[in-house]
Amino acid sequence: MDLKIGEGRCEANLPWGFKDEEGVVHYKAIVREMTGREEEIFFSDKISAKTRMAKIAQSCIESIGDLEGDVLKKALQGLTPGDFVHVLLLMRIASFGPDYAFEVKCEECGKKFSADVDLGALAVFDASKIGGRNIREHNVELPSGNHMAKMRIVTVKEADSLDVPGGGKDKERMTRLLMSRMIELDGNKPTRDGLLNLPLRDRNSLRNWIRKVEVGVEDNIEAKCTNVSCETEFETVLDIGQMSFFFPEEG
Numbered sequence: 001m002d003l004k005i006g007e008g009r010c011e012a013n014l015p016w017g018f019k020d021e022e023g024v025v026h027y028k029a030i031v032r033e034m035t036g037r038e039e040e041i042f043f044s045d046k047i048s049a050k051t052r053m054a055k056i057a058q059s060c061i062e063s064i065g066d067l068e069g070d071v072l073k074k075a076l077q078g079l080t081p082g083d084f085v086h087v088l089l090l091m092r093i094a095s096f097g098p099d100y101a102f103e104v105k106c107e108e109c110g111k112k113f114s115a116d117v118d119l120g121a122l123a124v125f126d127a128s129k130i131g132g133r134n135i136r137e138h139n140v141e142l143p144s145g146n147h148m149a150k151m152r153i154v155t156v157k158e159a160d161s162l163d164v165p166g167g168g169k170d171k172e173r174m175t176r177l178l179m180s181r182m183i184e185l186d187g188n189k190p191t192r193d194g195l196l197n198l199p200l201r202d203r204n205s206l207r208n209w210i211r212k213v214e215v216g217v218e219d220n221i222e223a224k225c226t227n228v229s230c231e232t233e234f235e236t237v238l239d240i241g242q243m244s245f246f247f248p249e250e251g
């Protein structure tokens, strides 16, 4: 990422950014380091984890593009889920620097060890590869060759509202995930049946597409087991929500 760090602040371009009503995309984020105010929000048990992170981000973000002040709350909700994770990452870098040690467990021998990652060196999704930050609708070709899907890049607000339709029931969540990002299937509004009848390889391909464009920051990390009789290399996922991410141990 094109990161600038200094004086308790950190600046970087978000993978997508906030697209306003006029179609202008604001994507350069400036974030300040966390203080005791954010720590108190973090440890408040009166609010859900999701609300907590949203409040902390609101409190630490200083600008997105040329947007500042009250409009930032709306702009944060209008970022993509990947952008939002990126903002959390910037808050962490502004507060503790880019070096992050996190605990992983070897897939092979089960040994737990600490892996180091440079958060500033994580690869960021490049929207120009699929037409640029202002194009939020995309035709996606499917491997079966029999179907065509038109997908959209969702905002945090849209993703949140789609997370728990019908009161948080976890029914058909794979289909719901696809439905929430799909505008058209074979030229028509997608239906539940249409999605359920879709071959698995097409559904899998769509899920991979969603993951690729929404993830924002590459969170797959290469780790190598420190057990000398094992030394297995494997991929693990960076957990940005975990405690040690925002409250690293010292020493």
Ligand SMILES: [Zn+2]
Binding pocket: 106, 107, 108, 109, 110, 111, 225, 226, 227, 230, 231, 232
């Ligand atoms: Zn091992």
